[in-house]
Amino acid sequence: MIYVWFTTEGSQSFLDTLFIICFEYMSSALPSYLIPCTIAPAAYVVMFIGCFCGNFFLRLCKDGQLRNEDEELDHAIALSLSEELTKPDASGSSLQEPEENDEELARALEASLKMGSQQNPPSQPPPYSYPRGYRICAGCNHEIGYGRFLSCMGTLWHPDCFCCVACGLPIREHEFSMSGNDPYHKSCYKELHHPKCDVCHQFIPTNRAGLIEYRAHPFWGQRYCPSHEHDETPRCCSCERMEPRDVQYISLDDGRKLCLECLDSSIMDTGECQPLYHEIRDYYEGMIMKLDQQIPMLLVERQALNEAMEGEKDGHHHMPETRGLCLSEEQTVSSILRRPKIGAGNRITGMRTGSQKLTRRCEVTAILILYGLPRLLTGSILAHELMHGWLRLNGFRNLSPAVEEGICQVLSHMWLESEVMAGSSSNVASTSTGASSSSSKKANRSQFEKKLGEFFMHQISADTSPAYGEGFRLGNAAVVQYGLRRTLDHIRLTGNFPL
Numbered sequence: 001m002i003y004v005w006f007t008t009e010g011s012q013s014f015l016d017t018l019f020i021i022c023f024e025y026m027s028s029a030l031p032s033y034l035i036p037c038t039i040a041p042a043a044y045v046v047m048f049i050g051c052f053c054g055n056f057f058l059r060l061c062k063d064g065q066l067r068n069e070d071e072e073l074d075h076a077i078a079l080s081l082s083e084e085l086t087k088p089d090a091s092g093s094s095l096q097e098p099e100e101n102d103e104e105l106a107r108a109l110e111a112s113l114k115m116g117s118q119q120n121p122p123s124q125p126p127p128y129s130y131p132r133g134y135r136i137c138a139g140c141n142h143e144i145g146y147g148r149f150l151s152c153m154g155t156l157w158h159p160d161c162f163c164c165v166a167c168g169l170p171i172r173e174h175e176f177s178m179s180g181n182d183p184y185h186k187s188c189y190k191e192l193h194h195p196k197c198d199v200c201h202q203f204i205p206t207n208r209a210g211l212i213e214y215r216a217h218p219f220w221g222q223r224y225c226p227s228h229e230h231d232e233t234p235r236c237c238s239c240e241r242m243e244p245r246d247v248q249y250i251s252l253d254d255g256r257k258l259c260l261e262c263l264d265s266s267i268m269d270t271g272e273c274q275p276l277y278h279e280i281r282d283y284y285e286g287m288i289m290k291l292d293q294q295i296p297m298l299l300v301e302r303q304a305l306n307e308a309m310e311g312e313k314d315g316h317h318h319m320p321e322t323r324g325l326c327l328s329e330e331q332t333v334s335s336i337l338r339r340p341k342i343g344a345g346n347r348i349t350g351m352r353t354g355s356q357k358l359t360r361r362c363e364v365t366a367i368l369i370l371y372g373l374p375r376l377l378t379g380s381i382l383a384h385e386l387m388h389g390w391l392r393l394n395g396f397r398n399l400s401p402a403v404e405e406g407i408c409q410v411l412s413h414m415w416l417e418s419e420v421m422a423g424s425s426s427n428v429a430s431t432s433t434g435a436s437s438s439s440s441k442k443a444n445r446s447q448f449e450k451k452l453g454e455f456f457m458h459q460i461s462a463d464t465s466p467a468y469g470e471g472f473r474l475g476n477a478a479v480v481q482y483g484l485r486r487t488l489d490h491i492r493l494t495g496n497f498p499l
Helices: 043-059 061-086 098-117 186-193 270-286 302-311 375-393 401-420 427-431 433-442 447-461 466-482 484-494
Strands: 002-007 020-023 035-038 150-152 155-157 177-179 182-184 297-300 324-327 331-338 352-358 366-370
Touching (some): 366 375, 447 466, 466 484
Antiparallel strands (some): 150 155, 331 352
């Protein structure tokens, strides 16, 4: 510290002792000692001002060092502008007069100082500007900017642009489902892709392993919970589809159920079945297989059919349920005489039956068919049983079950094919009157009935029984290779299908 005592020559006035100025200075600048000064009175003010300015200058040293760089930059900018303004053009004259140059220089300096004063304070760093196109929303293809965003599926999204493909609403949950490259709410995905039971219309539950397990009909594709196979859910006796909870099937009086689609073409009494019976006899005649005997045909209930089966000494029956029978013995059978009506609760009422004594006049006594089946199924059963009658009437004796049932199934399949798939049946069928009338009726047949005929053909070809299933496949292969007539001749001679 340096203490300076200012005095005057021989004077003890107020100014003699006015100032004892203490100022801070770097110890390296001046040594520490007492400096007596004798000066004129007028020098008091000068020394005061000098000391004040020196102290002010020392206090500004640090701040001045911080601004040196800005001042040097401003000075360089000013000099550059000055040189540009005073630079002569191509004609040798300056761009402006000296007075104008001074004014321009002053304005440039003022603008430079304002720019320096407008810099951001050190406590607020300048915001970072992302390059244009740095973050683009995959939904709207616009820049995301500085707001909230999602990073999903390898790209970025506005929160309101990441939407469910099914409902179109934004996905707010932390978890979502995917199908291909499409996002879904988990609930929407389940509604669209989780299989539902076609019977109870609920989501098919998972098994103990966490897998979705269900049953499906091999032809119709009807999917249902495994529990419905054991909870007495009824099936249609014709198409075998399970009864949905929101649909009520028709209840026949023998306990069978009939869906509404199969009911639409069902045949309910013996008189209603007679035109179809004659149509199939004409079909046989067109294939040079005329039936000379008039074989009675009756529609019967399940109980009457089962009783007739027990009275037969010989014959092969398709278990667990037989829907047709070619009788060879004399019996008394109860047949359906009047079509029943549908009453309350979708139950059959008003059926009238009558007993009929069947007398044997030839090798075949009668043909019995289960009532209440659709036209195509009834016709395929009639075609099968008529083939049994034709074989017996034409001397085909002691055939094995596989050969006899197999060739009968082949005729049943051929008739269905002629009814359902126009133009794909056997060539000889198109020459018969019955086949022509059948073809004309197929144009008016519903799409479901055509599908139903395809199902009955599928049942015949996919049968697993040794006689009906394997016998059909062997007989059908022989007919395809050798034709029906040559196959029948071979069976008459050898009792087997030609290989």
